[in-house]
Amino acid sequence: MPDSVPLSSLLLPGTHDTMAFYGWPISQCQSLATPLAVQLQSGIRVIDIRLAVVQSRLIAYHGIYPQRASFQDILSTLHTFLTTPATCRETIVMSIKQEDYEKTSPVLFSELVHQEILRGPGGRDMWFLGNRVPRLGEVRGKVVMFSRFGGDGAGWEGGLEGMGMHPTIWPDSRKSGFTWQCKDTLVRTQDWYNIPSFLSIPEKTDLAAEILLPPADSPPFPTLAISYFSASSVPLAFPPTVARGFGWPRFGLGVEGVNGRLGSWLLRQFSGQTPAFEDEKLASRRHTVLGNITSEVRIRGWTLLDFYRDPEDSGIMPLLVECNYRGRKVGEEGWQ
Numbered sequence: 422m423p424d425s426v427p428l429s430s431l432l433l434p435g436t437h438d439t440m441a442f443y444g445w446p447i448s449q450c451q452s453l454a455t456p457l458a459v460q461l462q463s464g465i466r467v468i469d470i471r472l473a474v475v476q477s478r479l480i481a482y483h484g485i486y487p488q489r490a491s492f493q494d495i496l497s498t499l500h501t502f503l504t505t506p507a508t509c510r511e512t513i514v515m516s517i518k519q520e521d522y523e524k525t526s527p528v529l530f531s532e533l534v535h536q537e538i539l540r541g542p543g544g545r546d547m548w549f550l551g552n553r554v555p556r557l558g559e560v561r562g563k564v565v566m567f568s569r570f571g572g573d574g575a576g577w578e579g580g581l582e583g584m585g586m587h588p589t590i591w592p593d594s595r596k597s598g599f600t601w602q603c604k605d606t607l608v609r610t611q612d613w614y615n616i617p618s619f620l621s622i623p624e625k626t627d628l629a630a631e632i633l634l635p636p637a638d639s640p641p642f643p644t645l646a647i648s649y650f651s652a653s654s655v656p657l658a659f660p661p662t663v664a665r666g667f668g669w670p671r672f673g674l675g676v677e678g679v680n681g682r683l684g685s686w687l688l689r690q691f692s693g694q695t696p697a698f699e700d701e702k703l704a705s706r707r708h709t710v711l712g713n714i715t716s717e718v719r720i721r722g723w724t725l726l727d728f729y730r731d732p733e734d735s736g737i738m739p740l741l742v743e744c745n746y747r748g749r750k751v752g753e754e755g756w757q
Contacts, residue, residue: 422745423757424558428565429606429645430721430754431557432633432744433514435467436460437651437725440495444486446659450651450727457490457498463730464738467514467723470495472534473521479533482520492537500542503562512560514723516567531571535584552582553604554645556755598632606643609636614649618657619676622666625652626682633722633744643754646722650679664727681732683724687740690718691747719748 422431438450439457455463472492473482479492499515502508519530539545549560566585574580574587581587588608589601594615601608611632616625629648636644652663668675724741749756 422557423755424561425556425757426755427554427556427606427643428512428514428560429554429643430756432721432741433466433723434464434729434738434741435469435514435723435725436465436729437469437649437727438471438483439465439468440470440481440488440490441483441486443488444483446661447653447655448483448486448660450483450660450664452728452730455730457495458502460729461498461502461508461511461513463735464742465729466512467516467725469516469518469725471518471520472530473519474525474530474533477533479537484520492534493541496537496541496543496547499564500547503543503547503564510561512557512563512565514565514567516569518569527570527572528575531574531584532576534570535576548585550577550579550583550585552585552587554586554606554643596628598628603645606645607640608645608647610647612647612649614652616652616654616658616663618654619662619667621652621658622663622676622679623682625663626650626679626686629679629724630683630686633720633724635719635721647725648722649725650683651725651727652679660727665731678732680726680728680737683726684733684737684740687720687737687744690720691740691743693718717748719750720744721748721754 436451439460441448441450442453443449471481471483472479481488481490481495499513503511517534519527538548547564549555549563549565555565568584568587569591571581571584571587574584577584586603590599592599594613596613598609598611600610609632611629613625613628629650632646632648651660652658653660664678664680666676666678666681670677721744729737751757
């Protein structure tokens with residue numbers, strides 16, 4: 422990828438609740454076989470870190486379940502990845518969110534994140550903390566902060582302008598998605614996670630996938646899509662069920678999960694096929710975006726998945742990476 426490309430012009434595979442390996446079936450979102458180091462080697466470039474304060478230290482948490490890894494463990498794994506010769510020109514986006522807001526004040530949480538970053542492996546030099554979408558050349562070998570915490574930015578150099586990309590809003594589980602501004606970039610976000618049951622898996626997948634296509638109105642400014650393919654509800658849609666499905670859907674017995682449906686969606690986009698069940702609105706949108714059916718579709722954004730290796734072992738990762746090699750237009754989006 423050329424250094425001139427902004428991160429908004431790439432398809433970056435990611436994991437939702439990256440460190441949630443325990444608490445099955447309610448809180449577990451990733452397989453024990455895919456610790457953080459394995460995720461990075463698999464091609465994961467956006468990580469979603471949820472933290473709580475335990476004895477004045479930051480520990481990975483998901484809801485009420487501790488995830489047996491400290492923030493320093495996470496930083497150490499990232500530092501090793503970003504200083505190893507084979508991967509030292511990669512970049513990682515890290516979303517950080519507070520899980521214990523009912524027990525720990527946001528001010529203390531923000532202060533501890535700041536302290537542990539400065540004291541951790543690589544220190545301040547390992548981080549890009551500007552509140553904007555950087556170009557790839559600016560952040561090779563670095564972690565890009567995406568701060569879903571911080572209040573008014575007290576204690577950070579530059580306040581909110583010095584603690585990474587900082588969402589101005591984050592409505593809880595808004596089905597229609599939402600937008601917010603990060604300097605000159607419009608960030609389109611889909612994070613509908615509280616689905617009624619596994620019967621909503623098809624709709625969940627369609628909404629999360631559609632946002633990866635260019636906006637129909639082709640705005641004259643950069644856009645970034647951030648899409649969470651994760652969802653959960655009790656008792657009929659635990660995270661493993663939503664991601665993996667159940668039964669034998671290829672034989673018509675069971676329900677196909679979000680990951681399998683996303684893989685099929687990507688293959689259809691690559692081949693220019695229009696699914697028979699696509700409604701009139703989506704068909705019109707596809708025509709607006711693609712025009713001639715022989716045009717290469719442009720799929721961009723940051724995709725956060727649960728159990729990303731399922732349903733076929735790492736089958737979806739090459740499809741996500743392939744999106745970066747299709748739909749390029751010289752002179753646009755930083756492509757040379």
